[in-house]
Amino acid sequence: MASSQKENEIIQSLADIAADPSAYASAWKQRTGGKVVGIMPMNFPGELVHAAGALPVVVQEDRATITLGRSLIYEFYCGYTRSLVDQSATGKFEGYDAFLIVDHCVALLGAIDAMRFEIPDTPIYLAQFTASMDEPWSPPQVRGRIDELRARLEELCGRKIADGDIATSIAAFNRNRGLLRRIYDLRRSGVAPITSRQMQALVKSAMVMDIDEHSARLEELVPLLEARTAEASRLPKLHLSGNFCHAPHPELLDMIESCGVVVVDDDLYTGYRYIATDVPADGDPAEALTRWYFNRNTNVPCSTRAQKSADWEGYLAKAVEKSGASGIIILIAKFCEPHMLYYPELRKELRRREIPHLVIETEHEGLPLEMLKTRVEALVEHIKRPVRSAEAV
Amino acid sequence: MSINLEQAKSGQQPLPGQTAKTPAPANRLMSTRTGSKLVRDYWDNLFTARERGATVVWYNGAAINPILQAAGVEYCHGEAFGARLAAMHLEGPAQQAGESYGYINELCSYARTTIGCALLTQKGAADNVEMDEHPDIPPKEIMASRLPAPDFFVNAYAGCSTGQQWDEISYRLFNKKLPFFKISYPLLWGNKPDAGYIRGEEWETASRYVADQIYKLIEFLEFQTGRKFDWDALRESMFYIKKAAELRLEALDLCAARPTPAVFWDWIASIAPINFLPGTPALVDYFAEMKAEIEQRLKDNVSALPNERYRLMFDGIMNWNKVGWLANKFAEHDAAVICGRYTHTSFWNEPHFIDPEDPILGMAKHYLLCPFNHSAKNLGEVMLRDCEKFGLDGIVFHATRTCRSASNGQMVVAQMAQKKGLQTMFFEGDVADESFYKDEVLQSRLEAMLETIDVQRARIA
Numbered sequence: 001m002a003s004s005q006k007e008n009e010i011i012q013s014l015a016d017i018a019a020d021p022s023a024y025a026s027a028w029k030q031r032t033g034g035k036v037v038g039i040m041p042m043n044f045p046g047e048l049v050h051a052a053g054a055l056p057v058v059v060q061e062d063r064a065t066i067t068l069g070r071s072l073i074y075e076f077y078c079g080y081t082r083s084l085v086d087q088s089a090t091g092k093f094e095g096y097d098a099f100l101i102v103d104h105c106v107a108l109l110g111a112i113d114a115m116r117f118e119i120p121d122t123p124i125y126l127a128q129f130t131a132s133m134d135e136p137w138s139p140p141q142v143r144g145r146i147d148e149l150r151a152r153l154e155e156l157c158g159r160k161i162a163d164g165d166i167a168t169s170i171a172a173f174n175r176n177r178g179l180l181r182r183i184y185d186l187r188r189s190g191v192a193p194i195t196s197r198q199m200q201a202l203v204k205s206a207m208v209m210d211i212d213e214h215s216a217r218l219e220e221l222v223p224l225l226e227a228r229t230a231e232a233s234r235l236p237k238l239h240l241s242g243n244f245c246h247a248p249h250p251e252l253l254d255m256i257e258s259c260g261v262v263v264v265d266d267d268l269y270t271g272y273r274y275i276a277t278d279v280p281a282d283g284d285p286a287e288a289l290t291r292w293y294f295n296r297n298t299n300v301p302c303s304t305r306a307q308k309s310a311d312w313e314g315y316l317a318k319a320v321e322k323s324g325a326s327g328i329i330i331l332i333a334k335f336c337e338p339h340m341l342y343y344p345e346l347r348k349e350l351r352r353r354e355i356p357h358l359v360i361e362t363e364h365e366g367l368p369l370e371m372l373k374t375r376v377e378a379l380v381e382h383i384k385r386p387v388r389s390a391e392a393v
Numbered sequence: 394m395s396i397n398l399e400q401a402k403s404g405q406q407p408l409p410g411q412t413a414k415t416p417a418p419a420n421r422l423m424s425t426r427t428g429s430k431l432v433r434d435y436w437d438n439l440f441t442a443r444e445r446g447a448t449v450v451w452y453n454g455a456a457i458n459p460i461l462q463a464a465g466v467e468y469c470h471g472e473a474f475g476a477r478l479a480a481m482h483l484e485g486p487a488q489q490a491g492e493s494y495g496y497i498n499e500l501c502s503y504a505r506t507t508i509g510c511a512l513l514t515q516k517g518a519a520d521n522v523e524m525d526e527h528p529d530i531p532p533k534e535i536m537a538s539r540l541p542a543p544d545f546f547v548n549a550y551a552g553c554s555t556g557q558q559w560d561e562i563s564y565r566l567f568n569k570k571l572p573f574f575k576i577s578y579p580l581l582w583g584n585k586p587d588a589g590y591i592r593g594e595e596w597e598t599a600s601r602y603v604a605d606q607i608y609k610l611i612e613f614l615e616f617q618t619g620r621k622f623d624w625d626a627l628r629e630s631m632f633y634i635k636k637a638a639e640l641r642l643e644a645l646d647l648c649a650a651r652p653t654p655a656v657f658w659d660w661i662a663s664i665a666p667i668n669f670l671p672g673t674p675a676l677v678d679y680f681a682e683m684k685a686e687i688e689q690r691l692k693d694n695v696s697a698l699p700n701e702r703y704r705l706m707f708d709g710i711m712n713w714n715k716v717g718w719l720a721n722k723f724a725e726h727d728a729a730v731i732c733g734r735y736t737h738t739s740f741w742n743e744p745h746f747i748d749p750e751d752p753i754l755g756m757a758k759h760y761l762l763c764p765f766n767h768s769a770k771n772l773g774e775v776m777l778r779d780c781e782k783f784g785l786d787g788i789v790f791h792a793t794r795t796c797r798s799a800s801n802g803q804m805v806v807a808q809m810a811q812k813k814g815l816q817t818m819f820f821e822g823d824v825a826d827e828s829f830y831k832d833e834v835l836q837s838r839l840e841a842m843l844e845t846i847d848v849q850r851a852r853i854a
C-alpha cells in the first residue's frame with residue numbers, strides 16, 4: 001500500500017472516531033466494562049480519569065440544531081454550552097457515567113448546572129480550579145481540588161488510585177502529546193502539509209479515545225509523515241488562533257484553505273493548545289498535575305485564566321515568527337466572553353507588529369461561508385501586497 | 394387607596410391593557426432621595442481625590458469597601474460607576490471608547506463601560522492607547538472620564554469569570570505597572586448532599602478560604618499604603634453596616650403587607666448606599682429613614698401602587714438605563730414588583746453573620762453570597778422561599794443579554810417556580826446597553842402573564 005494511502009487511512013479512521021465519540025465510548029465500555037467519564041474543557045487533567053481505569057472523554061460540541069436545550073439555556077450563550085445542554089436534554093449523554101469539570105467560564109458553569117437539572121441521576125462534579133494564577137496560595141488550592149477529584153473517581157470507579165497509576169497515565173498522555181507535537185513540527189516545517197481538517201481530527205480523536213490506542217495509531221502515522229519529501233508550499237502561510245472549548249467546523253477550515261493559503265500552525269483548543277504542555281514526569285504525580293495546570297498557561301496563555309504575566313499576544317507573535325506565518329485568523333466562538341474581552345489586547349499587539357489578521361466569529365448554527373470567504377480572500381490579498389499597511393483586515 | 398386582592402379575584406377589575414384609565418406611576422419612596430444625595434456626594438468627592446492627594450483604588454465585585462475605608466484609601470467600584478453612568482444615560486461615550494478599542498457589543502456591557510471609562514480616564518490616553526477614530530467620543534469633560542486614575546487595583550469578583558478577567562484588562566491598560574490584588578471565590582455549586590443555601594461543609598470551607606484571602610488583602614494594603622491597618626476603623630464601620638443592613642432587611646420584610654408600601658424599584662434605588670457607601674451613622678440614618686417612611690405608609694394605608702393587583706418578583710441584574718421606565722411600566726399594569734434576587738439576596742443580606750468585633754469571616758460569607766454565585770438549586774431554594782414569604786403570583790426574569798452570570802440558572806428556576814404554580818415570563822434586556830431592550834416584547838409578555846394570573850385566580854374562585 002502506498003504510504004500516502006496508509007496515512008490517509010489512519011487519519012480517516014481517527015476522523016471517524018472523532019466524528020462520533022459516543023459510538024467509540026459505548027464500544028469501549030462494552031469491551032472493557034469500564035466507566036466513561038465526560039470531562040469538560042479546557043483544563044481538566046484527563047490523566048486522573050485514566051488512572052482510575054475509566055475512559056476520559058473531552059465532551060464535544062454536537063452538530064445537531066439546538067432543540068430541547070432552548071428551554072434550559074438562552075441563545076446568547078456560546079454554541080458549545082448550548083450544545084452541551086441540548087445533548088443532555090436529548091438523551092445523547094446516556095452513555096456517560098459522570099461528568100467532571102474544573103474550569104470556571106461563566107457560560108460553562110451555567111451550562112453544566114442546567115445539565116445537572118436535566119440529567120439528575122448522572123453525577124456532575126465541579127472541582128473548580130482557582131483561575132487566578134498569580135497568588136502563592138493558588139497552587140495549594142488547585143492541589144486540593146485534584147485530591148478531591150481523585151477521591152471522587154475512586155468512589156465512582158470502585159478502586160484506589162495509586163501514585164503509580166497516575167504516573168503511568170501521565171507517561172501515556174505525555175507520549176501522546178509528544179507524538180502530536182511531532183506532527184505539528186512536521187507541518188510547520190512544510191514536510192507534512194497536513195490540512196486543518198486533518199489536524200483537527202488527530203487532536204479531537206486524542207480527546208475522546210483510549211490514549212494508548214490513539215498513540216499506537218500515531219506511532220504508525222508519524223514515520224510515514226517523516227518519510228515525506230514534499231517541498232514546502234509557496235502559498236502564504238497562516239496561523240489559526242482561538243476557538244476555545246470546541247472544534248471549529250471543518251468546512252470553515254476547508255474554506256480558509258481554499259483561499260490560496262496554507263495553515264501551518266494554530267493555538268486552537270482542539271489543536272496545539274490541547275497538546276502543547278506535558279505534565280512534569282518527576283516528583284509526586286498529583287503535584288505534577290498541579291504544576292501542569294500552571295505551566296500550561298505560561299506556555300500557551302489563555303484568557304480564561306487570570307495571570308498578570310501571561311501574555312497571549314506575545315505568544316502569538318512568537319508563534320508566527322517560528323512558523324513563518326504571514327497572517328493570523330482569529331476564530332472567536334460567538335458569545336465567548338473571555339475571548340471577546342481579550343481580543344483588543346491581541347489586536348493592539350498584532351497591529352504594533354504589523355501582523356495582518358482577521359477575526360471570524362464562529363457559530364453553532366451555520367456560517368455564512370461565502371461572505372466569510374470574501375473576507376479571507378481580502379486578508380490573503382493584503383498579505384500578498386508588497387507594501388502593506390499595519391491595519392488588520 | 395388601591396383595590397384589595399378580593400376585588401381583583403372577583404374579576405371586577407378589567408384585564409390588563411384593557412382599561413381607559415390614565416397610566417398609574419409608581420408611588421416611589423421619598424426617602425430614597427436622601428440616598429441619592431449621599432451617593433452623589435460620594436462620587437463628587439471621589440472625583441477630586443487626585444487634587445486632595447488621596448490614594449485611589451479601583452475595585453470590582455464584592456463590597457470590600459469597609460476594608461479599603463479602614464486602610465485609608467479612596468475607592469471606586471467599577472461596576473457601580475458603570476451602573477451610575479447607565480442610570481444617568483451617560484454610558485454612551487464610554488461604550489463607544491470600548492467599541493473603538495475593539496470590543497464586540499456582545500461582551501458584558503458593565504465591563505465595556507468601565508473599561509471605556511478607564512480608556513478615557515487614563516492620562517495621556519491618546520499616546521498610550523490605540524483606539525479607532527470614533528466621531529461620537531466627546532472630549533474629556535464627560536462624566537465617564539472623571540474617574541481619578543488608580544494607584545492600584547483590587548479584584549474581588551464572585552460568580553463571574555468575566556468579572557475577574559476584566560481587571561486583568563484594566564491592569565494591562567495601565568501598562569501592567571500598577572499593583573493588583575485578586576480575591577478568588579468558588580461558585581456555591583454544592584457537590585455534597587449536605588450542600589444548600591448557607592449550609593453544608595463546602596459553604597464553611599469556601600468561607601474560610603475567602604476569609605484567608607481577606608487577611609492577605611489587608612497585608613497588601615498595609616504594604617501599599619505604608620500604614621498599619623486600622624482594625625478599629627473596620628470594626629466601627631462594620632458595626633454601622635450591620636445596623637444599616639438589619640434596618641434594610643426589616644424594611645424589606647414590611648413589604649409582605651398587602652398592598653405593599655414599597656416596591657423593588659425603591660430597593661434598587663438604595664443599592665448604591667448599601668453596596669459601597671462608607672459604614673457611618675449617616676448610612677444607618679438613611680435606612681432608618683426608609684424604614685420609618687414605610688412604617689408610616691402602612692399606618693396611613695398608603696401603598697406603592699394605587700391599584701395593586703399582582704405581586705411579582707424581578708429576577709436578574711438590573712437594567713440600569715430603564716429603572717424608572719420599568720417601574721412605571723409595571724405600575725401601569727397594577728403589577729407590584731415586591732422583591733428581586735438582586736435586591737433581596739445580596740448586599741449584607743445575612744447580617745447575623747457579621748460580628749463587628751471580629752468581622753472578617755462574616756464579611757467573607759457575604760462576598761460569597763453574591764446573588765450570581767449560586768447554583769440553580771440554591772437559587773430556586775432562596776427565590777421560591779421569597780415568593781412564598783411575600784405572597785407572589787409570578788416571577789419576571791430579565792434575561793440579561795451580556796451578563797451570562799445573572800442569566801445562569803434562570804430557565805431552571807423558572808421551571809421550579811412553574812411546578813409551584815407560579816407564573817413566569819422572560820424579557821430580554823441588558824445591564825448597561827439599552828440596544829438589547831425590546832419594549833414590545835416586555836409589554837406583550839407582561840400582559841400575557843397577568844392575564845394568565847387572572848385566569849388562574851378565576852379558576853380558583
Ligand code: SF4
Pocket residue numbers: 078079080081105106107108243244245246304333335336337338339
Ligand atoms: S470559554 Fe468560551 S467557548 Fe468555552 S464555554 Fe466559555 S464562552 Fe464557551
Ligand code: SF4
Pocket residue numbers: 501502503504552553554555556557765795796797798799824
Ligand atoms: S457578565 Fe455580569 S456578572 Fe459578569 S462581570 Fe459582567 S455584569 Fe458582572
